[in-house]
Amino acid sequence: MEKIAIIGAGLIGRAWAMVFARAGHEVSLYDAQPGAVEQALPLIREGLAETQRVGLITESPDQIMPRFKACATLEEAVRDADYVQENTSEREDVKRVVFSQLDAAAKPSCILASSTSTIQTSRFADHVPGRSRCLVAHPVNPPHVVPIVELSPAEFTDPAVVERARVLHASVGQVPILVKKEVEGFILNRLQAALLIESWRLVDEGYVSAEDLDKTIRDGLGLRWAFMGPFETIDLNAPGGVADYAVRYGPKLTGMMQGVTARPWEGDLVKKVEAERRELMPQSEHAAREAWRDRRLMALVAHKRAMDKQP
Amino acid sequence: MEKIAIIGAGLIGRAWAMVFARAGHEVSLYDAQPGAVEQALPLIREGLAETQRVGLITESPDQIMPRFKACATLEEAVRDADYVQENTSEREDVKRVVFSQLDAAAKPSCILASSTSTIQTSRFADHVPGRSRCLVAHPVNPPHVVPIVELSPAEFTDPAVVERARVLHASVGQVPILVKKEVEGFILNRLQAALLIESWRLVDEGYVSAEDLDKTIRDGLGLRWAFMGPFETIDLNAPGGVADYAVRYGPKLTGMMQGVTARPWEGDLVKKVEAERRELMPQSEHAAREAWRDRRLMALVAHKRAMDKQP
Numbered sequence: 075m076e077k078i079a080i081i082g083a084g085l086i087g088r089a090w091a092m093v094f095a096r097a098g099h100e101v102s103l104y105d106a107q108p109g110a111v112e113q114a115l116p117l118i119r120e121g122l123a124e125t126q127r128v129g130l131i132t133e134s135p136d137q138i139m140p141r142f143k144a145c146a147t148l149e150e151a152v153r154d155a156d157y158v159q160e161n162t163s164e165r166e167d168v169k170r171v172v173f174s175q176l177d178a179a180a181k182p183s184c185i186l187a188s189s190t191s192t193i194q195t196s197r198f199a200d201h202v203p204g205r206s207r208c209l210v211a212h213p214v215n216p217p218h219v220v221p222i223v224e225l226s227p228a229e230f231t232d233p234a235v236v237e238r239a240r241v242l243h244a245s246v247g248q249v250p251i252l253v254k255k256e257v258e259g260f261i262l263n264r265l266q267a268a269l270l271i272e273s274w275r276l277v278d279e280g281y282v283s284a285e286d287l288d289k290t291i292r293d294g295l296g297l298r299w300a301f302m303g304p305f306e307t308i309d310l311n312a313p314g315g316v317a318d319y320a321v322r323y324g325p326k327l328t329g330m331m332q333g334v335t336a337r338p339w340e341g342d343l344v345k346k347v348e349a350e351r352r353e354l355m356p357q358s359e360h361a362a363r364e365a366w367r368d369r370r371l372m373a374l375v376a377h378k379r380a381m382d383k384q385p
Numbered sequence: 386m387e388k389i390a391i392i393g394a395g396l397i398g399r400a401w402a403m404v405f406a407r408a409g410h411e412v413s414l415y416d417a418q419p420g421a422v423e424q425a426l427p428l429i430r431e432g433l434a435e436t437q438r439v440g441l442i443t444e445s446p447d448q449i450m451p452r453f454k455a456c457a458t459l460e461e462a463v464r465d466a467d468y469v470q471e472n473t474s475e476r477e478d479v480k481r482v483v484f485s486q487l488d489a490a491a492k493p494s495c496i497l498a499s500s501t502s503t504i505q506t507s508r509f510a511d512h513v514p515g516r517s518r519c520l521v522a523h524p525v526n527p528p529h530v531v532p533i534v535e536l537s538p539a540e541f542t543d544p545a546v547v548e549r550a551r552v553l554h555a556s557v558g559q560v561p562i563l564v565k566k567e568v569e570g571f572i573l574n575r576l577q578a579a580l581l582i583e584s585w586r587l588v589d590e591g592y593v594s595a596e597d598l599d600k601t602i603r604d605g606l607g608l609r610w611a612f613m614g615p616f617e618t619i620d621l622n623a624p625g626g627v628a629d630y631a632v633r634y635g636p637k638l639t640g641m642m643q644g645v646t647a648r649p650w651e652g653d654l655v656k657k658v659e660a661e662r663r664e665l666m667p668q669s670e671h672a673a674r675e676a677w678r679d680r681r682l683m684a685l686v687a688h689k690r691a692m693d694k695q696p
Contacts, residue, residue, distance in 0.1 A: 271639060299606075328578070348626065351616065377684070
């Protein structure tokens with residue numbers, strides 16, 4: 075078992091702590107905010123209990139909690155670590171300082187990974203002497219439920235480090251993917267941006283309501299995407315597979331989007347969508363609906379695991 | 386109960402027949418190909434048996450099959466119908482002739498709907514005397530499993546007809562949405578096009594493999610989209626809801642896609658994705674994997690229904 079250090083014990087840090095500890099690893103926790111780790115531990119216990127209830131883990135919180143170690147300093151947390159997952163503020167200046175500290179404190183073989191969703195490795199680690207062991211490991215919130223992890227190294231990152239990170243994430247039940255070259259938004263947020271830009275535009279131009287657009291995905295295409303992704307979806311949607319699909323439908327699908335460009339999401343457009351959403355869900359129910367979403371995500375992941383075991 | 390006529394007894398026509406018959410309606414079937422309806426009925430029985438096995442329906446095929454009536458002529462099929470679902474060739478010239486025949490044969494109050502995925506109502510029904518009762522009701526294959534139906538009327542379609550079609554589809558357990566103005570690709574295929582264009586581009590430019598891109602959706606964003614859609618997803622991803630999200634992330638997400646345009650899906654790019662897909666799934670397994678997909682879709686829909694009943 076490897077030793078893991080979690081730097082930053084907020085929502086994402088806590089979820090990562092669960093991911094590694096439930097897989098059997100020892101997990102050191104540090105947060106620059108005094109008392110934050112002590113506040114995080116009971117929340118982690120609750121999170122583990124919930125995932126046990128829905129059948130995503132079999133061990134009890136009592137079995138897992140002893141694997142955590144609250145640390146008073148960053149140095150103490152990373153001293154023996156084999157892998158560090160950093161979850162501090164989403165600010166380049168902060169991460170640059172933190173990665174200098176991590177590199178100074180960690181043993182040479184330790185991997186240093188950031189949860190950042192927007193800052194490339196080459197921007198927060200280029201100045202670090204041990205930059206070849208630095209990379210992005212971008213999760214989707216919450217990573218103890220949603221398995222995807224985008225590994226995005228810089229050109230200076232050692233490929234062996236990327237491979238070790240990939241093996242580690244796969245071994246704890248995450249689904250790591252490789253972003254081969256640095257790109258803004260990595261893969262996931264670019265795909266989300268593409269879908270959102272057309273979604274806002276279709277509402278903006280009066281073709282559909284936001285509610286009906288959501289239905290189109292959640293009761294239509296989203297059902298396929300939830301277990302196949304877009305390429306397998308189209309591979310199965312033409313008798314001759316994806317190449318056949320490209321010939322049959324490519325010109326029509328790319329053609330219909332020619333000249334469509336992103337417009338700002340602001341003004342009356344935002345007011346319109348906001349009004350629709352508040353009709354469907356008052357803002358006062360936001361936190362409860364987030365909890366509902368996480369329960370639904372857990373149940374969906376459990377459903378997919380059960381289905382994956384069938385022939 | 387209303388009387389339904391299904392014109393064209395191929396894959397989509399058979400699925401529609403199941404949708405209406407399992408809801409208790411009498412369903413007349415006609416296909417211009419002699420013998421096609423007789424061949425369709427045993428396949429419909431199999432389809433009903435499978436949906437019963439996975440718990441999507443409670444009645445047995447023996448209870449449902451007597452609701453079908455094989456008809457030798459189009460006129461016989463639509464004579465008493467309240468609603469016609471047309472599923473003939475995806476050709477404008479064919480549909481124009483068929484809609485003339487339907488309009489001549491059906492009683493005045495009957496709704497005439499087409500399953501077309503690409504031809505607007507104004508193109509196949511503008512010449513029809515009763516064009517005000519014509520519209521598109523576009524399903525996703527297979528409609529007896531995937532509930533979305535895009536209702537796309539022309540300007541000349543009577544709004545009362547659209548509303549009656551909406552009520553009928555909702556009453557049989559489909560999820561109808563309204564395309565308020567005619568637009569190429571309706572809503573669903575435009576959203577699919579947006580996601581696919583960026584997917585092909587990211588593979589083309591060497592950022593990611595097709596397999597890893599599929600994982601990014603199916604083990605990441607696709608999990609949310611499968612039960613929320615894109616707008617509810619972002620509404621819950623900012624503390625202040627969708628308007629807050631637009632301010633926080635709009636400029637970044639729209640900005641990163643500036644200047645990105647659709648490129649043809651052809652040549653080496655298609656060869657690359659095709660090679661990846663054939664490595665993951667030999668072409669010889671295409672039909673078996675389609676059957677797997679439909680089983681997974683049925684199980685996912687059953688899972689969502691069970692979850693929807695929870696608080």
